Amino acid sequence: MYIPTYEDMLEAHERIKPHIRQTPVRESDYLNQLTGAKLFFKCENFQEPGAFKVRGASNAVFGLDEEQAKLGVATHSSGNHASCLSYAAMKRGIPCNVVMPKTAPQAKKDTVARYGGKITECEPSTTSREETFAKVQAETGGDFVHPYNDPRVIAGQGTCARELVEQTGGLDMVVAPIGGGGMISGTCLTLATLAPETQVIAAEPEQADDAYRSFKAGHIIADDAPKTVADGLLVPLKDLTWHFVSNHVTEIYTASDAEIIDAMKLIWKHVRVVAEASSAVPLAIILKNKDAFADKRVGVILTGGNVDLDKLPWMAG
Amino acid sequence: MYIPTYEDMLEAHERIKPHIRQTPVRESDYLNQLTGAKLFFKCENFQEPGAFKVRGASNAVFGLDEEQAKLGVATHSSGNHASCLSYAAMKRGIPCNVVMPKTAPQAKKDTVARYGGKITECEPSTTSREETFAKVQAETGGDFVHPYNDPRVIAGQGTCARELVEQTGGLDMVVAPIGGGGMISGTCLTLATLAPETQVIAAEPEQADDAYRSFKAGHIIADDAPKTVADGLLVPLKDLTWHFVSNHVTEIYTASDAEIIDAMKLIWKHVRVVAEASSAVPLAIILKNKDAFADKRVGVILTGGNVDLDKLPWMAG
Numbered sequence: 001m002y003i004p005t006y007e008d009m010l011e012a013h014e015r016i017k018p019h020i021r022q023t024p025v026r027e028s029d030y031l032n033q034l035t036g037a038k039l040f041f042k043c044e045n046f047q048e049p050g051a052f053k054v055r056g057a058s059n060a061v062f063g064l065d066e067e068q069a070k071l072g073v074a075t076h077s078s079g080n081h082a083s084c085l086s087y088a089a090m091k092r093g094i095p096c097n098v099v100m101p102k103t104a105p106q107a108k109k110d111t112v113a114r115y116g117g118k119i120t121e122c123e124p125s126t127t128s129r130e131e132t133f134a135k136v137q138a139e140t141g142g143d144f145v146h147p148y149n150d151p152r153v154i155a156g157q158g159t160c161a162r163e164l165v166e167q168t169g170g171l172d173m174v175v176a177p178i179g180g181g182g183m184i185s186g187t188c189l190t191l192a193t194l195a196p197e198t199q200v201i202a203a204e205p206e207q208a209d210d211a212y213r214s215f216k217a218g219h220i221i222a223d224d225a226p227k228t229v230a231d232g233l234l235v236p237l238k239d240l241t242w243h244f245v246s247n248h249v250t251e252i253y254t255a256s257d258a259e260i261i262d263a264m265k266l267i268w269k270h271v272r273v274v275a276e277a278s279s280a281v282p283l284a285i286i287l288k289n290k291d292a293f294a295d296k297r298v299g300v301i302l303t304g305g306n307v308d309l310d311k312l313p314w315m316a317g
Numbered sequence: 318m319y320i321p322t323y324e325d326m327l328e329a330h331e332r333i334k335p336h337i338r339q340t341p342v343r344e345s346d347y348l349n350q351l352t353g354a355k356l357f358f359k360c361e362n363f364q365e366p367g368a369f370k371v372r373g374a375s376n377a378v379f380g381l382d383e384e385q386a387k388l389g390v391a392t393h394s395s396g397n398h399a400s401c402l403s404y405a406a407m408k409r410g411i412p413c414n415v416v417m418p419k420t421a422p423q424a425k426k427d428t429v430a431r432y433g434g435k436i437t438e439c440e441p442s443t444t445s446r447e448e449t450f451a452k453v454q455a456e457t458g459g460d461f462v463h464p465y466n467d468p469r470v471i472a473g474q475g476t477c478a479r480e481l482v483e484q485t486g487g488l489d490m491v492v493a494p495i496g497g498g499g500m501i502s503g504t505c506l507t508l509a510t511l512a513p514e515t516q517v518i519a520a521e522p523e524q525a526d527d528a529y530r531s532f533k534a535g536h537i538i539a540d541d542a543p544k545t546v547a548d549g550l551l552v553p554l555k556d557l558t559w560h561f562v563s564n565h566v567t568e569i570y571t572a573s574d575a576e577i578i579d580a581m582k583l584i585w586k587h588v589r590v591v592a593e594a595s596s597a598v599p600l601a602i603i604l605k606n607k608d609a610f611a612d613k614r615v616g617v618i619l620t621g622g623n624v625d626l627d628k629l630p631w632m633a634g
Contacts, residue, residue: 026363029365048345050589265626268591268626269624269626272362272592272622273591274585274586274590274591305589307586309586309631310631312629314626315627315632
């Protein structure tokens with residue numbers, strides 16, 4: 001297991017800068033009053049494909065040597081990683097193969113296809129996904145870019161915290177949602193060197209709290225098929241992300257789906273950006289644990305903004 | 318009638334800078350492909366009270382001498398001007414009296430109240446509004462700040478185009494929605510001196526197309542109570558805004574409510590910001606008149622982001 005370093009993150013940043021956006025940081029006086037903290041929202045939902053995952057994906061894609069690049073990349077994902085990897089591959093002009101469960105929403109498939117990703121469908125089970133992916137990879141020779149348990153991906157995600165620290169001039173804490181732990185790991189990687197005084201806090205849905213339980217138990221606990229409105233945060237930690245979480249994260253807090261939806265509406269109403277439910281977990285846990293954040297300068301990573309506008313979670317189905 | 322000058326705009330900018338946000342400019346590769354133009358979205362919805370109107374309101378409020386400031390300001394409005402004027406007055410610590418029809422949405426009243434504005438309700442008729450306002454003004458001595466037909470307000474709105482030109486490094490056109498014409502007038506005022514080669518295009522709802530008809534007729538035509546989803550654009554031109562519209566605007570285009578709603582969804586989905594329907598009229602007219610904008614660098618002013626998230630216009634009532 002190769003643990004990515006601060007230098008890997010710096011290299012990643014140079015590599016991906018021409019292909020990503022330096023996203024702005026938003027503030028809201030109203031939310032500062034409501035929480036008692038000073039919040040800095042890093043708008044990764046403003047990346048062209050709508051999620052921070054374009055950072056790690058671009059680092060993997062643009063780091064390939066010419067020979068491997070010809071064969072392209074491959075992954076399995078039904079979420080933002082699939083579209084971000086397709087987007088990065090399109091930017092470099094190389095193939096991208098994505099294995100997705102046939103049950104994935106049509107909107108997600110459309111986005112991958114729009115960026116030129118080639119979709120192979122599998123049954124919605126781990127066995128089928130792994131079999132299908134092995135077959136696709138054998139046929140195409142595409143380099144496997146894991147959604148989060150990959151040093152190139154983690155080094156890429158770490159570039160976000162670097163920008164955030166530079167844009168805000170220093171923070172007491174950074175809060176990011178945790179699913180597989182890619183963003184949190186990249187944040188730990190960067191801040192451990194750049195701003196070791198800044199705490200890294202992870203925010204997780206109560207209904208998919210495997211990282212929280214892992215953190216308390218001291219070893220990885222993986223859940224089978226959790227369900228939450230924060231559907232970007234369903235996957236478990238893996239060895240590489242567990243390394244960063246267990247060594248660098250200060251605390252993990254959880255929030256209920258109702259609290260996440262309330263926080264999502266507050267972000268739409270007062271930050272006035274379109275952020276997905278997963279991105280709202282940090283504000284939900286800040287509102288729930290005000291004492292821990294009172295009077296602190298807190299970076300909040302809005303991880304993504306890909307939302308089905310016709311099915312908003314606060315609207316009656 | 319005093320016509321504000323470029324120097325008034327520069328003074329306004331110095332005066333209001335500490336009290337407003339320099340809002341970011343957003344781009345979307347997807348919308349560029351869709352329109353064939355290069356679009357620069359100026360996010361005035363990111364002002365703290367959620368609309369560009371905080372610029373003109375702040376210029377009026379912070380330009381008052383101490384004696385007048387003690388008596389505060391007053392206006393009649395049921396929209397963003399009321400909350401932005403209340404916000405600016407709160408920032409200076411002076412009274413703000415607002416006359417609103419008793420039928421105005423509770424959310425609008427709540428926002429004004431949150432910023433310390435004192436609301437006096439009137440019947441939803443011009444007669445009642447004017448009588449009530451005269452009474453409030455006589456009792457309080459508050460300085461009347463008209464929502465748009467006021468040189469201080471127009472000079473303040475003009476600061477937005479100045480930022481936009483500086484942020485983008487030059488544009489072929491700027492497109493803004495037109496209601497009473499405050500933003501369009503400020504844009505004309507600024508660009509006529511700063512970038513006379515940049516065309517100013519106004520975008521209006523078909524269902525409230527009084528500015529379009531005025532522009533074609535060569536004199537002000539005012540409609541009685543038009544109805545459109547773009548509810549920030551219902552008011553007619555007045556002498557001062559007509560001056561700028563008739564002398565400086567290159568063209569006015571209109572769009573139907575269905576086209577405005579489609580454009581609003583595109584902005585939410587691809588610019589990933591919460592913008593109100595009025596803000597979507599420019600994109601609607603660009604999509605409808607692609608030839609006029611093809612290959613041009615086009616500034617688009619997203620004027621506001623105060624939306625009732627429980628009643629989105631594309632959701633079944």
